[in-house]
Amino acid sequence: MDHxxxxxxxxxxxxxxxxxxxxxxxxxxxxxxxxxxxxxxxxQSRETIVGKEFMSIFSAFNGSHSPLIPESVFDWVCxxxxxxxxxxxxxxxxxxxGQKPAEDxxxxxxxxxxxxxxxxxxxxxxxLKDVTDAMRREELVEKRQRVAELDRLLAVEREVLALNAxxxxxxxxxxxxxxxxxxxxxxxxxxxxxRARDGFLRAPVAPSISAKxxxxxxxxxxxxxxxxxxxxxxxxxxxxxxxxATDPIWEGPRALALEHGLRACWSYPIMDAKGQVLAxxxxxxxxxxxxxxxxxxxxxxxxxxxxxxxxxxxxxxxIAQNNETMNQVQRLAxxxxxxxxxxxxxxxxxxxxxxxxxxxPAHFVPSLETHHSFVVDADRPRVMGILExxxxxxxxxxxxxxxxxxxxxxxxxxxxAKLLGDTGNGHPKVVGACLDITAIRSAExxxxxxxxxxxxxIRAPVARIMGVVELxxxxxxxxxxxxxxxxxxxxxxxxxxxxxxxxxxxxxxGKRD
Amino acid sequence: MATNSKSVExxxxxxxxxxxxxxxxxxxxxxISDRVVEFTGGRALLAYLDxxxxxxxxxxxxxxxxxxxxxxxxxxxxxxxxxxxxxxxxVIVTSSIDRSDEQKARSYPLVVDFLVKPVDRAGFEGIxxxxxxxx
Numbered sequence: 001m002d003h004x005x006x007x008x009x010x011x012x013x014x015x016x017x018x019x020x021x022x023x024x025x026x027x028x029x030x031x032x033x034x035x036x037x038x039x040x041x042x043x044q045s046r047e048t049i050v051g052k053e054f055m056s057i058f059s060a061f062n063g064s065h066s067p068l069i070p071e072s073v074f075d076w077v078c079x080x081x082x083x084x085x086x087x088x089x090x091x092x093x094x095x096x097x098g099q100k101p102a103e104d105x106x107x108x109x110x111x112x113x114x115x116x117x118x119x120x121x122x123x124x125x126x127x128l129k130d131v132t133d134a135m136r137r138e139e140l141v142e143k144r145q146r147v148a149e150l151d152r153l154l155a156v157e158r159e160v161l162a163l164n165a166x167x168x169x170x171x172x173x174x175x176x177x178x179x180x181x182x183x184x185x186x187x188x189x190x191x192x193x194x195r196a197r198d199g200f201l202r203a204p205v206a207p208s209i210s211a212k213x214x215x216x217x218x219x220x221x222x223x224x225x226x227x228x229x230x231x232x233x234x235x236x237x238x239x240x241x242x243x244x245a246t247d248p249i250w251e252g253p254r255a256l257a258l259e260h261g262l263r264a265c266w267s268y269p270i271m272d273a274k275g276q277v278l279a280x281x282x283x284x285x286x287x288x289x290x291x292x293x294x295x296x297x298x299x300x301x302x303x304x305x306x307x308x309x310x311x312x313x314x315x316x317x318x319i320a321q322n323n324e325t326m327n328q329v330q331r332l333a334x335x336x337x338x339x340x341x342x343x344x345x346x347x348x349x350x351x352x353x354x355x356x357x358x359x360x361p362a363h364f365v366p367s368l369e370t371h372h373s374f375v376v377d378a379d380r381p382r383v384m385g386i387l388e389x390x391x392x393x394x395x396x397x398x399x400x401x402x403x404x405x406x407x408x409x410x411x412x413x414x415x416x417a418k419l420l421g422d423t424g425n426g427h428p429k430v431v432g433a434c435l436d437i438t439a440i441r442s443a444e445x446x447x448x449x450x451x452x453x454x455x456x457x458i459r460a461p462v463a464r465i466m467g468v469v470e471l472x473x474x475x476x477x478x479x480x481x482x483x484x485x486x487x488x489x490x491x492x493x494x495x496x497x498x499x500x501x502x503x504x505x506x507x508x509x510g511k512r513d
Numbered sequence: 514m515a516t517n518s519k520s521v522e523x524x525x526x527x528x529x530x531x532x533x534x535x536x537x538x539x540x541x542x543x544x545i546s547d548r549v550v551e552f553t554g555g556r557a558l559l560a561y562l563d564x565x566x567x568x569x570x571x572x573x574x575x576x577x578x579x580x581x582x583x584x585x586x587x588x589x590x591x592x593x594x595x596x597x598x599x600x601x602x603x604v605i606v607t608s609s610i611d612r613s614d615e616q617k618a619r620s621y622p623l624v625v626d627f628l629v630k631p632v633d634r635a636g637f638e639g640i641x642x643x644x645x646x647x648x
Contacts, residue, residue: 455609456579460529463608463630467535470631475538488531 009033018107018128022054022074024121029054029074032123041105041128072240073111073290078121079248083112086290106135146294149185153298156181157305164309171313175205178309182302183208186295190262192282193306196222196233196269201280209284213260222277227253229280232267236277238299240266243288263288268299270306278310327351334436340368342391342428347371356413356436358405374403376410387417390430394419400437412441458499461492468492520570521644522548526558526588527577527606536575536606536632543637545573545644555583559591568600571647573640578607578614589621598623602647604640606632 012019018038022029031049039046049057055071077084086109108129116122160178163169179191192206192214201220220226222233231249232239241247242264244257250265257265264285269277281302283295291299327350330336336353340346347366354361357374364370368387375383383401390397396418404410417432468485523546525533533551540549552558558574574592578585585605592601603623607614608630615627625643628636 451611455611455614456607459608459610459630460579464529464531467532467631470633471535471538474634475542479538480534 018130020049020054020126022124022126024074024078024124029071029124031057038128041107072238074124076240076242077111077113077124080246081113081115081119081121083110084290085110105130106132149294152185153182153301156185157301160305160309164312171309172203172205174309174313175306176207178302178305179205180207182298186298188285188287190284190286191302192229192284193279194218194220194229194282195279196277201229201233206282209262210260213256213262225249225251227257228265228267229282232269233277233280236269236271236275238266238268240291242290245288261286266291266295266299268303270303270310272307272311272314278314279306281306334439335433336436337433338366338431340387340430340432342430353434356411356434357403358407358409374405376402376404378402387430390417390419391428411436411438413437458496461495461499464492465489465496521546521573521602521647522550522570524550524552524558524561524572524574526552526555526574526580526585528553528580529577532577532606532630539632539634539637540575540640543634543641545637545641555580555585555588558588559583562595562597565597568597570600571602571644572597572600573602573604573644575604575606575640578605578609578618586617589618589623592623593621602643604628606630 012033013035015035016037018041019035020031020038021033023032024030031052031054034046034049039049042049054074073084073086108131110127110129112125112127113121114123114125156178159181160174163177164174175193179193182191183189190206190208192204192209194201194204194214196202199222201222202218203216204214204218206214220230223230224234225231225248226234227250228239228241228247239249241250244250244254244263244265250257262284264287266283268281268283270279270281272278281299283299330350330352334352334356336356337350338353339348341348345368347368349357349361349366351361353366354364372380372384379402383399386397386399389395396416398414398416401413401415402410403413413434414437415432415434417430419428419430421428468488471480472482472485523537523540525536525540527533527536530551530553533553537549537551541547550561552561562572576585576588585607589603592598592603595601601623602625603621604626605615605618605624606628609615610629618624618627626636626639
């Protein structure tokens, strides 16, 4: 038996056509055997390949051969248990592990399932056929078509990126413009994009697909068997359903898709830097079909661009939220921020700062000079000196300034200033914040007034009473009639009583106000 | 030492005559000076000083702060620049217990003490000691 196995093994290794045997194992595809001809193409030794996961070997492949397609084909072969031939794949001259470069080669790939006694796929035989000569004849024509197609694709991408960079354009509008542009290039393709959120795909953007199939309130679960898009989001890789009518992942929504004439769907997840699915790109066709190499390239390009759009959008949303939070904090705390471009002498104020200074942002143009004009005369030389010191020394400073608004109201500000960059780098800026402490200062003033009243108004009659009593007790020869002193004590007590009544009246009025 | 005390003139400045009476009684009783002149406002004091062509004795001024028209602060500002300035010794006598008032008062070089009303003998003994050190 061993002898017979060795015999067949020798035959397999000597087969002239490149051949590799894949064994499906719990969703992974492991290399079981590889013949000499296949190794010649790869420029690899048998030991570096056998026993490894097929995708791990080819993930480092430096060529237009997409690592995505074999896995999808393997999935299909395992499900359908039928052989599948993939369109010719171009292998450019490549080198793995420093081996001698091979020549550019076109290969036609066929995947043939080998079933076990239970009827399951035990092995997948991947055979390669060199079709380089035939392909090279077609290559020139295809290249010209491809260059033209690429030019049109680039134009669409440029337009979409410009749109994406425009402030105020909703994400859905950017996506719609992009999908429309792509569909004009590939008239057989009907695209959709759905956002991933909370375990579901939602908010479909699909300008050419019926809203009855992809309604605005659609929620597609991110799960195996939830159509191509839900499954792609779950598997986090390209999922190709070449025939919706038979593919098991379309079992649930199959009838609805067929009702709308959709027969193939390829779905590609858009992921962020942390590997989380942001969205899923879906490409529908009205006939069953596998993607060509060129279409796979387009899918990859679309995914890359969508990734940029979604990341930019997420960042823009984050910035907008942070700005709103900052604005809210500024409004609540009554502090405004400012920036002075030293080179251009341009000054920026936040909305709250306009409010603090009592000017209308629609008509008032802030500048260093106008700021100085608001500072009250007594403070102006000191404030100007402080800001100049910040500019020249680069040291942070916190100071207080008193400004008079156009309506005459005086505000007390605690201001912080800091130099960004330095005068040597050609573009220094002074940034800062002004906290409106007028209310604090008013409270301090009121407290001082209360303290003054206690010291000068209330204590005066008390001190007089105590002084007169001291006089009567220790200095009987003071020369004043007792009646005069008693009268003074009574007048002082009466004065004090009047003050206390006035305080009580003001407190009562304060309560009512 | 007693000769020194008797040779000074004490000027009491308070808009409340009763405080002037109390101060005058204690000044005399403690023995600071028998020469005591009372004023019920800063303006009257300054007018009195203007009549001095030259001083031949120290002038101890017991000065209230909170007075109408011309306050104690106004008086101090004038005294700082007054030609008789070297002869002045100022003691603030006030009902104020505000620390900022005391800090401000002591910032004037002329001010040698800060007494809070009601004044008593102990406070004036301090003034007497200052007067006796004048020589």
